[in-house]
Amino acid sequence: xxxxxxxxxxxxxxxxxxxxxxxxxxxxxxxxxxxxxxxxxxxxxxxxxxxxxxxxxxxxxxxxxxxxxxxxxxxxxxxxxxxxxxxxxxxxxxxxxxxxxxxxxxxxxxxxxxxxxxxxxxxxxxxxxxxxxxxxxxxxxxxxxxxxxxxxxxxxxxxxxxxxxxxxxxxxxxxxxxxxxxxxxxxxxxxxxxxxxxxxxxxxxxxxxxxxxxxxxxxxxxxxxxxxxxxxxxxxxxxxxxxxxxxxxxxxxxxxxxxxxxxxxxxxxxxxxxxxxxxxxxxxxxxxxxxxxxxxxxxxxxxxxxxxxxxxxxxxxxxxxxxxxxxxxxxxxxxxxxxxxxxxxxxxxxxxxxxxxxxxxxxxxxxxxxxxxxxxxxxxxxxxxxxxxxxxxxxxxxxxxxxxxxxxxxxxxxxxxxxxxxxxxxxxxxxxxxxxxxx
Amino acid sequence: xxxxxxxxxxxxxxxxxxxxxxxxxxxxxxxxxxxxxxxxxxxxxxxxxxxxxxxxxxxxxxxxxxxxxxxxxxxxxxxxxxxxxxxxxxxxxxxxxxxxxxxxxxxxxxxxxxxxxxxxxxxxxxxxxxxxxxxxxxxxxxxxxxxxxxxxxxxxxxxxxxxxxxxxxxxxxxxxxxxxxxxxxxxxxxxxxxxxxxxxxxxxxxxxxxxxxxxxxxxxxxxxxxxxxxxxxxxxxxxxxxxxxxxxxxxxxxx
Numbered sequence: 001x002x003x004x005x006x007x008x009x010x011x012x013x014x015x016x017x018x019x020x021x022x023x024x025x026x027x028x029x030x031x032x033x034x035x036x037x038x039x040x041x042x043x044x045x046x047x048x049x050x051x052x053x054x055x056x057x058x059x060x061x062x063x064x065x066x067x068x069x070x071x072x073x074x075x076x077x078x079x080x081x082x083x084x085x086x087x088x089x090x091x092x093x094x095x096x097x098x099x100x101x102x103x104x105x106x107x108x109x110x111x112x113x114x115x116x117x118x119x120x121x122x123x124x125x126x127x128x129x130x131x132x133x134x135x136x137x138x139x140x141x142x143x144x145x146x147x148x149x150x151x152x153x154x155x156x157x158x159x160x161x162x163x164x165x166x167x168x169x170x171x172x173x174x175x176x177x178x179x180x181x182x183x184x185x186x187x188x189x190x191x192x193x194x195x196x197x198x199x200x201x202x203x204x205x206x207x208x209x210x211x212x213x214x215x216x217x218x219x220x221x222x223x224x225x226x227x228x229x230x231x232x233x234x235x236x237x238x239x240x241x242x243x244x245x246x247x248x249x250x251x252x253x254x255x256x257x258x259x260x261x262x263x264x265x266x267x268x269x270x271x272x273x274x275x276x277x278x279x280x281x282x283x284x285x286x287x288x289x290x291x292x293x294x295x296x297x298x299x300x301x302x303x304x305x306x307x308x309x310x311x312x313x314x315x316x317x318x319x320x321x322x323x324x325x326x327x328x329x330x331x332x333x334x335x336x337x338x339x340x341x342x343x344x345x346x347x348x349x350x351x352x353x354x355x356x357x358x359x360x361x362x363x364x365x366x367x368x369x370x371x372x373x374x375x376x377x378x379x380x381x382x383x384x385x386x387x388x389x390x391x392x393x394x395x396x397x398x399x400x401x402x403x404x405x406x407x408x409x410x411x412x413x414x415x416x417x418x419x420x421x422x423x424x425x426x427x428x429x430x431x432x433x434x435x436x437x438x439x
Numbered sequence: 440x441x442x443x444x445x446x447x448x449x450x451x452x453x454x455x456x457x458x459x460x461x462x463x464x465x466x467x468x469x470x471x472x473x474x475x476x477x478x479x480x481x482x483x484x485x486x487x488x489x490x491x492x493x494x495x496x497x498x499x500x501x502x503x504x505x506x507x508x509x510x511x512x513x514x515x516x517x518x519x520x521x522x523x524x525x526x527x528x529x530x531x532x533x534x535x536x537x538x539x540x541x542x543x544x545x546x547x548x549x550x551x552x553x554x555x556x557x558x559x560x561x562x563x564x565x566x567x568x569x570x571x572x573x574x575x576x577x578x579x580x581x582x583x584x585x586x587x588x589x590x591x592x593x594x595x596x597x598x599x600x601x602x603x604x605x606x607x608x609x610x611x612x613x614x615x616x617x618x619x620x621x622x623x624x625x626x627x628x629x630x631x632x633x634x635x636x637x638x639x640x641x642x643x644x645x646x647x648x649x650x651x652x653x654x655x656x657x658x659x660x661x662x663x664x665x666x667x668x669x670x671x672x673x674x675x676x677x678x679x680x681x682x683x684x685x686x687x688x689x690x691x692x693x694x
Contacts, residue, residue: 300556307555308541308548308569315531315542322529325491326609327517327546435537435570436587 039085043078050077106428111385115298118388122291126284134280134287136399138355141290142348143391147375148297148384149344154373155382155430156305157337158317159209160217162369163224166204167197167342169231169364171349176244176359177237186250186354190347197346198339200227205338209331212320224369232361243360247353249282250289257282286355293351297344302384304340306435313337314382378419380426389427444469444645445490445521445613450499452485459485461669463499467613467645472635474648474656476680477666478689483649484526486666487617490647491523492516504612518546520612524602524619526649532591536582536601539590540573543605576604580634596627600634607638614638615647620655628652632659657681665689 054073059066106114122141126134146168153161174193178184184192208219231238238244249257256268259277269285270277304310312333316323320330353359375394379386394412401411419427445467452460460482467473475483488494490501492513501509508516517523531539548569554562577583580600585593590601599619606614616635620628632655635646650656656663657677665673665680667689673680680686 303556303558307552308545308550308566309552309555311534311538311542312545314534315539318531318533319529321493322525322531323542324493324513325517325523325525325529326543326605327514327522328542329512329514435535435541 035086035089039082042085043082046078046081047074050074106385111383111428112302115385115388118385119291119295119298122294123288126287131280131283134283136396138283138287138290140392140395141287141294142352142355143372143375143395144294144388145290145297145348145351146345146372147379147387147391148294148301149341149348150372150376151379151382151384151387152301152304152313152344153337153341154376155387156310156317157313157334159334159337160213160220161338161341162217162221162366162373163204163227164220164341164345164372165364165366165369166224166227167201167345168349168352168368169227169359169361170197170200170342171346172353172359172363173231173238173244173349174346175350175353176247179247180244186248186350190350193350194343194346197349198343201339201342202335205335205342209334209338221366221369224366228361228364231364239360241361243358243362245358247357247359249286249357250351250354252285257285290351290355293347297347298384300344309333309336374416378416378427380423380429382430383426383428386426386428386430393427442469443467444471444504445647446500446502447486447490448500448502450486450489450501451497452482452489452494453497459669460489460496463664463666463671465664465671465674467647468661469645470639470643471661472639472646472648472659474650474660474663475666476650476653476656476663477672481666482669483666484617485669487523487615487647487649490516491521491615517609520610521615522606522609522611522613523615524599524606524617526617526621528595528598528602530590530598530601530605532589534590535587536577536590536593537570537573537586539601539605540576540608541569543608544569544572546609572608576608580604595622596624599623599627599631603634603638607642611644613645613647617649618651619648620650620652628655631655635659 051074054077055070057068057070059068122137125137129137146164150161150164153159153164171193174196175186175189178189178192179186204220204223208216208223211219231243232241234240248262251257252269254266255272256262256266257270258268259270261268261271268277269281305313312323312328313336315328316330316333323330323333352363356363371394375390376387378394379388379390397415398409398412401407404411443466447466448464450460450463451458463482463486465473465475475486477483485494489496489499489509492508492511492515495510499509500507503516503519503521506519508519508521511519531542534542548565550562550565553559574583574586577586580603582597582600582604585597590598593601599622603614603616603619619635620631623631635648636659638644639646648656648660660677662675663673663677663680664671665683665686672685672689673683675683
């Protein structure tokens with residue numbers, strides 16, 4: 001089949017050559033010639049790009065690594081690209097006929113109602129779902145918290161922060177270290193983690209917030225990396241690349257979810273209820289704690305945006321000069337966004353540490369920041385419902401696609417590209433709760 | 440003699456080798472409308488930017504009610520009661536008209552973060568107060584019907600009015616208007632003149648005005664400063680200015 005298409009490509013190519021030799025008598029043929037040229041170039045690029053991925057494969061044959069050649073997929077890919085490029089102008093002409101399904105416009109009230117409905121649904125979900133899906137749900141909830149936090153910084157205040165994961169790490173390590181050295185419990189550490197992360201946000205924010213746009217993005221990226229490198233290298237404090245392990249899970253008002261109590265004389269969850277021990281209890285409990293944190297974050301962020309400080313963030317995002325002329329101090333306002341965003345990342349970090357039972361710098365790489373940013377952008381900047389949906393999509397999708405094995409990240413990427421073509425303004429663009437004039 | 444609200448002396452501003460503003464001296468009295476006129480590029484807006492803290496003047500002093508303000512950041516200057524509009528309107532376009540007026544009251548609303556989070560009575564009272572203020576200003580300027588519309592969707596004339604309302608709601612002592620009549624139709628210009636006059640009489644504020652529309656300037660100004668090539672060429676009452684040979688030369692060229 002590929003030989004067929006190759007032959008056709010070759011014949012088309014000769015036609016193209018003759019056409020260009022004829023020096024384009026009519027505009028149509030000229031366009032076709034140009035089209036053929038670009039199609040040819042595109043398929044050559046395809047061959048170059050796909051050869052290492054599809055064409056050459058390493059195989060282990062009894063302790064020996066052998067390089068196998070598979071040219072068929074490469075030719076197929078090149079042919080597919082070539083055909084697509086040839087017919088692309090036709091597609092472009094008829095593009096108005098191809099329409100992506102539209103998402104209904106939702107006003108702020110509807111969005112709020114949907115968020116509340118989702119919360120209720122989220123509350124019921126773990127009691128009917130499998131242990132694995134509850135686990136994935138918990139991860140999704142962590143990303144919702146992170147997305148909502150970053151949404152304050154990027155969505156509301158318009159500050160592109162690429163080092164957000166740094167504050168997430170600070171939250172996680174705060175709990176891990178406080179627990180290791182002082183034996184403090186999860187619930188004691190949760191507010192402390194938020195506070196410490198916000199202090200980091202404040203201190204790091206202070207020098208960089210004079211910068212705008214791209215410059216701010218680069219510097220925050222640097223800070224995120226600095227925090228990670230610090231954790232990696234301050235071995236005596238943070239345990240270096242090994243991190244800190246043995247972090248206890250949260251308790252339910254002092255009740256543990258273990259098979260046996262860690263202290264003599266106390267009873268664990270299943271003993272008190274008189275039921276058999278099951279690992280699922282812990283998983284469901286963690287999920288519910290995450291859900292409570294999401295509800296808390298939703299409450300805080302939706303209040304913040306209605307408050308003077310929230311209005312100031314949006315005003316600042318729109319016009320910093322006008323803000324200054326109205327006695328709004330831009331540095332203060334940006335710092336408040338940065339600090340509050342960091343505090344929320346701290347909460348998520350402490351929960352993450354408790355869930356994993358282990359923190360190490362590997363969990364806080366730049367790709368994590370990028371993923372959280374993708375949640376915010378994909379959801380629609382400044383939109384709470386959008387962030388919630390995008391976080392669910394971006395965490396559940398890779399799990400669903402697990403069956404596709406090594407292609408799953410490819411699918412993930414493809415979905416993101418298609419999403420951005422379909423809705424460049426995000427899944428659900430923000431529709432702000434407007435203040436109305438009292439009648 | 441009435442006391443001077445604003446005193447600008449020996450103001451000088453350089454951009455690299457260019458001397459944009461040189462040796463400018465003027466003062467604005469309380470409840471006075473003071474205009475700066477001059478051909479394009481004379482340095483009027485540069486003077487504005489120096490006074491309002493957007494530029495740091497090379498030399499010279501700006502004194503507002505006895506306090507030196509030159510070199511202060513612009514938001515600090517605004518907090519002292521000196522607010523300005525811009526030549527190209529700078530509304531928060533995606534916010535509603537009402538929200539524009541609420542944002543402007545930011546530095547007056549002193550509620551803590553926790554008050555806001557838990558919507559305490561003091562927070563709610565402050566918010567209500569802010570809304571009432573905004574409603575009053577919208578009513579005064581006849582903008583009540585567009586209060587909940589996006590500020591960017593309003594017609595040009597209305598946007599100018601919103602910008603003035605947004606300044607006035609900060610309770611300024613000196614209002615600086617940079618070409619407020621630009622782009623307005625004759626009827627709107629007449630209304631603008633009335634508005635500026637009423638703001639002065641009702642609130643006792645001083646107005647510093649940059650404007651190209653001569654009939655408007657001559658009608659509402661108490662005194663006028665004429666600039667050309669960054670220098671002051673004349674200061675005086677409207678009638679004096681109209682008959683000043685240097686001013687006529689600057690505007691019409693030499694015969």
